[in-house]
Amino acid sequence: MGLETKPLSTLHEKASYDVADFPVPTGREEEWRFTPLSRLKGLHNGTAAVTGGVVVDVEAAPEVRVETVGRDDARLGKAYTPADRVSAQAYSSFEKATVVTVPKMTAASRPTVITLRGSGAGAAAYGHVLVSVEPMAEAVLVLDHRGSAVYADNVEFDVAEGATLKVVSLQDWDDDAVHVSHHHARLGKDATFRSFVVTLGGDLVRLSPSVSYTAPGGDADLTGLYFVDAGQHLEHRLLVDHSVPNCRSNVTYKGALQGDGAHAVWIGDVIIRAEAEGTDTYELNRNLILTDGARADSVPNLEILTGEVAGAGHASASGRLDDEHIFYLQARGIPFDEARRLVIHGFFAQLLEKIEVPEIRERVLSAVEAELAR
Amino acid sequence: MSTLEIRDLHVAVGDKEILRGVDLTVRSGETHAIMGPNGSGKSTLAYAVAGHPKYTVTSGTVLLDGEDLLEMSVDERARAGLFLAMQYPVEVPGVSVSNFLRSAITAVRGEAPKLREFAKELKGGMDALSIDPAFAQRNTNEGFSGGEKKRHEILQLELLKPKIAVLDETDSGLDVDALRVVSEGINRFRASGDTGVLLITHYTRILRYVKPDFVHVFAAGRVVEEGGPELADKLEAEGYEAYTAKAASA
Numbered sequence: 140m141g142l143e144t145k146p147l148s149t150l151h152e153k154a155s156y157d158v159a160d161f162p163v164p165t166g167r168e169e170e171w172r173f174t175p176l177s178r179l180k181g182l183h184n185g186t187a188a189v190t191g192g193v194v195v196d197v198e199a200a201p202e203v204r205v206e207t208v209g210r211d212d213a214r215l216g217k218a219y220t221p222a223d224r225v226s227a228q229a230y231s232s233f234e235k236a237t238v239v240t241v242p243k244m245t246a247a248s249r250p251t252v253i254t255l256r257g258s259g260a261g262a263a264a265y266g267h268v269l270v271s272v273e274p275m276a277e278a279v280l281v282l283d284h285r286g287s288a289v290y291a292d293n294v295e296f297d298v299a300e301g302a303t304l305k306v307v308s309l310q311d312w313d314d315d316a317v318h319v320s321h322h323h324a325r326l327g328k329d330a331t332f333r334s335f336v337v338t339l340g341g342d343l344v345r346l347s348p349s350v351s352y353t354a355p356g357g358d359a360d361l362t363g364l365y366f367v368d369a370g371q372h373l374e375h376r377l378l379v380d381h382s383v384p385n386c387r388s389n390v391t392y393k394g395a396l397q398g399d400g401a402h403a404v405w406i407g408d409v410i411i412r413a414e415a416e417g418t419d420t421y422e423l424n425r426n427l428i429l430t431d432g433a434r435a436d437s438v439p440n441l442e443i444l445t446g447e448v449a450g451a452g453h454a455s456a457s458g459r460l461d462d463e464h465i466f467y468l469q470a471r472g473i474p475f476d477e478a479r480r481l482v483i484h485g486f487f488a489q490l491l492e493k494i495e496v497p498e499i500r501e502r503v504l505s506a507v508e509a510e511l512a513r
Numbered sequence: 514m515s516t517l518e519i520r521d522l523h524v525a526v527g528d529k530e531i532l533r534g535v536d537l538t539v540r541s542g543e544t545h546a547i548m549g550p551n552g553s554g555k556s557t558l559a560y561a562v563a564g565h566p567k568y569t570v571t572s573g574t575v576l577l578d579g580e581d582l583l584e585m586s587v588d589e590r591a592r593a594g595l596f597l598a599m600q601y602p603v604e605v606p607g608v609s610v611s612n613f614l615r616s617a618i619t620a621v622r623g624e625a626p627k628l629r630e631f632a633k634e635l636k637g638g639m640d641a642l643s644i645d646p647a648f649a650q651r652n653t654n655e656g657f658s659g660g661e662k663k664r665h666e667i668l669q670l671e672l673l674k675p676k677i678a679v680l681d682e683t684d685s686g687l688d689v690d691a692l693r694v695v696s697e698g699i700n701r702f703r704a705s706g707d708t709g710v711l712l713i714t715h716y717t718r719i720l721r722y723v724k725p726d727f728v729h730v731f732a733a734g735r736v737v738e739e740g741g742p743e744l745a746d747k748l749e750a751e752g753y754e755a756y757t758a759k760a761a762s763a
Contacts, residue, residue, distance in 0.1 A: 462566065467603035470563050471617035471669060472591035481616060485607025485652070 154220040158185070158231050161224035170223060173404040173436055175372055178343045180263065180289045180317050182225050187263035193288050195237050195266065196254045200247035203278060204240040214238060215269055218297040219323035226321045229265045229291035236267035239280065243273035250279040250496050257288025260315040266292035272302040279305045281499060287313040296324040298332050300354070305333040307499050311506065312341035319345045328354035335494055336363040337503050338373050339510070349378040350388060357386040364490050364503065366510045367433065369398025376406040377422070381415040390422035393490055395483060399432035407439040407453060416447035426457035427486050480511050514707055515541045515578050515594065515676035522573035524561040530571070531557040533734035539677055541707040544723065546745060548714055549731030550753040555713045556600060559681040563597040564590050577677065592621055594676030598666040598683050605653040610665070611635065613653045614672060621673050638668050642698050660691035667698035677709045678702065684719035696722030717749040732756040
């Protein structure tokens with residue numbers, strides 16, 4: 140397939156399944172300028188040796204159909220076309236894809252958990268997941284990334300008319316992992332999509348969640364939580380493309396950073412096209428910088444090409460722990476470390492409540508505890 | 514029996530000296546009112562004693578039962594038995610009142626209260642101050658009205674039972690009903706045991722509800738006049754003008 144230029148207003152985003160359509164990034168491009176290319180281990184320039192392994196294990200709800208398919212399966216790549224070189228590399232390199240189907244009018248009785256376990260960061264691996272939620276169906280999906288890997292993948296969420304999909308994606312990699320991933324949700328009429336991204340582990344994680352709408356009434360909520368330690372680069376690039384009327388989106392990402400060289404990047408692109416009247420959107424990113432030597436880059440971009448929006452806004456703030464919060468708690472006898480822990484918990488509290496899978500919520504909570512104890 | 518002893522206290526904010534030699538002794542069983550015009554340094558005294566990092570003690574001593582408070586961290590001072598009710602209580606997002614109070618009680622008493630006892634104690638405290646029980650699940654001070662914040666400060670006072678309480682303009686911004694409820698809380702605290710109160714206020718209004726034993730007039734960073742409750746009546750009649758004029762010419 141040749142080069143298609145998506146009619147994106149000023150982002151000039153290209154979409155193609157072919158790696159050759161994307162030049163090797165140099166780091167000067169807008170979409171690559173924050174990413175330390177030298178730490179991608181060749182995922183971006185074709186030099187990665189493809190002998191690595193990521194084992195995919197699915198524990199599915201009984202109502203849900205799970206298949207492992209080859210590259211030629213006609214259902215793949217329908218909801219999403221790769222939008223950058225690593226994504227196209229993953230699309231042209233994966234051997235097996237996992238397809239999860241939630242049949243129409245079916246409500247899955249429990250979460251479907253896809254565990255992706257890396258067996259080493261010595262060589263690269265590529266993957267592809269398609270989650271198809273048929274009309275009026277409902278499901279909860281967990282993507283659980285563990286172990287060590289150099290991994291690039293694309294995940295398609297195809298949420299049909301009236302269907303609901305709730306996704307928790309947990310990046311709980313070992314310290315040396317590299318992960319570049321695209322999550323794209325395509326929402327049908329009146330479809331509901333909830334994404335909760337938690338990124339804690341890995342040397343470099345670059346995750347790009349995006350949403351497009353095919354008919355009015357789509358509703359997307361994208362929430363993220365990250366905790367960046369010394370030397371880690373955790374990057375989240377959001378894109379919500381409002382191209383049809385009367386859809387809603389809400390993006391809320393919060394992160395804490397501590398340690399030398401801890402680097403968080405958050406890009407929030409929202410486009411409201413001329414035809415997308417009645418759009419209601421809001422995006423927010425907040426970073427809590429706990430120590431010197433940590434850095435957060437936060438770039439919200441909101442492009443509105445119609446005068447008829449229901450609501451559109453964005454907010455971004457990065458700052459230190461508030462001394463007044465700490466003083467107030469200490470003035471009640473609470474020791475500094477405990478006061479700090481309470482305030483950081485408070486910072487994440489409203490987000491954590493949104494995780495609907497209790498086991499995952501507990502796991503994230505204890506992971507945040509462990510980060511604070513470092 | 515406890516004593517808070519402030520001797521020749523000098524405090525600066527940045528390069529600016531705010532307190533210029535304050536001497537004050539508060540013993541348990543006593544209520545002292547500190548009155549003075551805006552900008553006289555009343556709140557600076559409160560925050561410096563509590564240990565707010567913005568205030569630098571340049572000389573002087575503050576002892577609680579002979580122990581040097583100035584050598585202690587903010588939380589150590591609170592655990593030693595000092596309490597500061599703040600004029601502008603801080604909103605702490607995401608930390609519920611219940612969680613906050615339980616953490617504070619655990620720290621001050623040295624052990625976590627049993628959940629059931631804590632719930633009972635909290636409910637009793639909230640009832641006494643006419644605080645809606647639903648507030649226990651709300652974020653600390655977030656979205657509270659001025660009066661709700663002050664009631665919440667007095668709730669903490671009653672639960673933490675300090676040796677000496679410094680109440681910084683607890684009366685400001687309260688309507689008459691809220692003032693009465695808050696004053697009753699302070700009086701319950703005074704009656705509860707061996708406790709001393711240092712009540713900082715701009716107005717005499719609260720002194721009708723909380724009777725002071727001693728009144729100190731503050732101007733330009735030091736105590737300029739001391740007396741009994743009758744001094745408050747004089748201030749009510751004459752205002753602070755005499756003191757501000759004196760301080761300006763000093």
